[in-house]
Amino acid sequence: METTARTRSSGLTAPAAPVRSLTSAVHASLRADILTCRLPPGEKLPIALLAKRFDVSLSAVREALSRLVADGFVISEDQRGFRVTPLDIRDLEDLTRTRIEIETLALRRSMAEGGAEWEANLREAWDALRQVPYALARQPAPHDGSWADLHFAFHAALVGGCGLNWLMRFQRTLFEQSERYRALARSAPSGDERDAHSEHLALFEAAMDRDEETAVSALASHYGRTLGLVRAGVAAPKAP
Amino acid sequence: METTARTRSSGLTAPAAPVRSLTSAVHASLRADILTCRLPPGEKLPIALLAKRFDVSLSAVREALSRLVADGFVISEDQRGFRVTPLDIRDLEDLTRTRIEIETLALRRSMAEGGAEWEANLREAWDALRQVPYALARQPAPHDGSWADLHFAFHAALVGGCGLNWLMRFQRTLFEQSERYRALARSAPSGDERDAHSEHLALFEAAMDRDEETAVSALASHYGRTLGLVRAGVAAPKAP
DNA sequence: AAAATCACAATAATCGATTTTCTCTTGACG
DNA sequence: CGTCAAGAGAAAATCGATTATTGTGATTTT
Numbered sequence: 001m002e003t004t005a006r007t008r009s010s011g012l013t014a015p016a017a018p019v020r021s022l023t024s025a026v027h028a029s030l031r032a033d034i035l036t037c038r039l040p041p042g043e044k045l046p047i048a049l050l051a052k053r054f055d056v057s058l059s060a061v062r063e064a065l066s067r068l069v070a071d072g073f074v075i076s077e078d079q080r081g082f083r084v085t086p087l088d089i090r091d092l093e094d095l096t097r098t099r100i101e102i103e104t105l106a107l108r109r110s111m112a113e114g115g116a117e118w119e120a121n122l123r124e125a126w127d128a129l130r131q132v133p134y135a136l137a138r139q140p141a142p143h144d145g146s147w148a149d150l151h152f153a154f155h156a157a158l159v160g161g162c163g164l165n166w167l168m169r170f171q172r173t174l175f176e177q178s179e180r181y182r183a184l185a186r187s188a189p190s191g192d193e194r195d196a197h198s199e200h201l202a203l204f205e206a207a208m209d210r211d212e213e214t215a216v217s218a219l220a221s222h223y224g225r226t227l228g229l230v231r232a233g234v235a236a237p238k239a240p
Numbered sequence: 241m242e243t244t245a246r247t248r249s250s251g252l253t254a255p256a257a258p259v260r261s262l263t264s265a266v267h268a269s270l271r272a273d274i275l276t277c278r279l280p281p282g283e284k285l286p287i288a289l290l291a292k293r294f295d296v297s298l299s300a301v302r303e304a305l306s307r308l309v310a311d312g313f314v315i316s317e318d319q320r321g322f323r324v325t326p327l328d329i330r331d332l333e334d335l336t337r338t339r340i341e342i343e344t345l346a347l348r349r350s351m352a353e354g355g356a357e358w359e360a361n362l363r364e365a366w367d368a369l370r371q372v373p374y375a376l377a378r379q380p381a382p383h384d385g386s387w388a389d390l391h392f393a394f395h396a397a398l399v400g401g402c403g404l405n406w407l408m409r410f411q412r413t414l415f416e417q418s419e420r421y422r423a424l425a426r427s428a429p430s431g432d433e434r435d436a437h438s439e440h441l442a443l444f445e446a447a448m449d450r451d452e453e454t455a456v457s458a459l460a461s462h463y464g465r466t467l468g469l470v471r472a473g474v475a476a477p478k479a480p
Numbered sequence: 481a482a483a484a485t486c487a488c489a490a491t492a493a494t495c496g497a498t499t500t501t502c503t504c505t506t507g508a509c510g
Numbered sequence: 511c512g513t514c515a516a517g518a519g520a521a522a523a524t525c526g527a528t529t530a531t532t533g534t535g536a537t538t539t540t
Contacts, residue, residue, distance in 0.1 A: 020318035070310020078260035098406035166338035
């Protein structure tokens with residue numbers, strides 16, 4: 001029963017493995033570039049070019065791309081290669097609503113069934129997150145201990161007591177997908193000025209108090225705010 | 241606004257594309273074998289062997305396997321190759337509970353918000369399903385118009401009015417994962433003797449009546465029954 | 481001038497050879 | 511006896527070459 005701190009790769013960043021294959025390395029690198037929008041949505045991903053850039057063979061790139069397709073970050077069409085999955089505002093709305101639905105579900109279950117272990121993990125995640133200033137959220141890439149990484153860990157800990165692995169997997173998928181929209185919003189001129197700290201704090205306290213209604217509404221407004229910010233950011237994208 | 245009957249690839253079987261690349265063909269074939277447990281859970285998938293069997297190169301197989309990893313039907317470990325994702329009873333329970341949670345959510349939304357189009361699609365899916373005897377569920381592989389295919393289409397239609405694409409995607413994922421357990425149960429000596437027809441009928445009628453509570457409980461017991469059958473089937477697997 | 485056609489360049493898909501990493505066996509050593 | 515280590519064999523990962531497809535733009539046809 002692996003419980004607490006191990007390698008402390010909180011989650012968002014690549015799984016524990018310290019890169020055991022070239023393919024994995026390329027996959028991780030591309031993934032980070034996509035998550036942060038350094039590789040913009042819709043961008044063509046020419047295999048030969050990438051192979052040169054990473055100094056590996058075509059096959060390695062191809063397989064890395066296949067994995068990204070699996071993750072939903074890249075799309076492929078037979079005979080027409082790969083491209084970064086496009087983003088659009090309609091998808092973001094769908095994503096956000098689904099996120100609220102799923103996490104509400106999971107959060108309720110966690111609060112109802114979560115034991116001491118859940119509480120401990122949640123507190124730990126919150127303690128770690130609170131110490132990193134939100135300003136660092138713009139860090140180039142997520143890595144162990146980065147704000148993005150701790151942010152994910154916090155939200156994962158919130159629903160970590162629900163007892164349903166599949167639900168948590170979906171939560172993760174949705175979180176990662178949203179990450180790209182967040183990156184987009186951050187790069188926009190309007191920036192994102194928000195008090196993430198107090199939003200998270202409210203969430204944390206309501207959860208620890210097992211106050212379902214407060215927690216659930218805090219969650220919904222937290223995500224609603226994210227949606228608003230991204231919408232504003234996308235509406236006024238930086239000049240080409 | 242693509243609405244009604246087109247190619248009528250109801251869903252479970254491979255997407256419309258008539259196999260545009262070798263890789264896609266291998267992927268589809270392996271996928272079908274895994275879904276039906278012709279390739280048993282946990283089975284090693286040696287690349288060279290598969291390449292010979294399908295008469296294609298290593299790369300093609302490798303990429304097909306990568307895609308299956310994405311689908312969750314295959315797992316891979318760097319340097320140690322691929323194997324069919326194992327099944328276990330704990331996962332099935334998780335899967336079933338999550339399924340009930342998610343579909344309940346989606347079904348409620350559909351009933352609350354679904355319009356005439358939703359009703360029409362649902363009726364169409366039900367009419368198609370009711371005409372195929374459940375006995376044919378044992379058909380070797382899902383294909384357009386097979387019971388498995390129509391069964392999926394029916395459940396997809398049920399939640400098709402929820403308005404959340406992500407939720408529907410998850411519904412699909414869960415359905416496909418369950419398909420493997422169903423196959424397992426069918427192959428077991430205890431078989432699965434059940435009145436799927438009336439279970440589906442009850443579901444259909446409650447949904448059309450917009451009777452949320454009845455529909456939701458019908459859904460839960462429908463899946464609960466599936467769980468029970470599979471459990472029985474797995475407990476008494478056919479001899480090695 | 482617009483549409484259809486053809487040849488060429490660019491890019492993706494596929495292949496089979498080569499290199500690297502694991503795994504299993506055999507035998508020495510504690 | 512059980513543990514550990516070296517080495518042969520098997521399998522996976524990687525590579526770069528080859529083949530097939532697509533897209534483009536010039537050329538021809540209506």
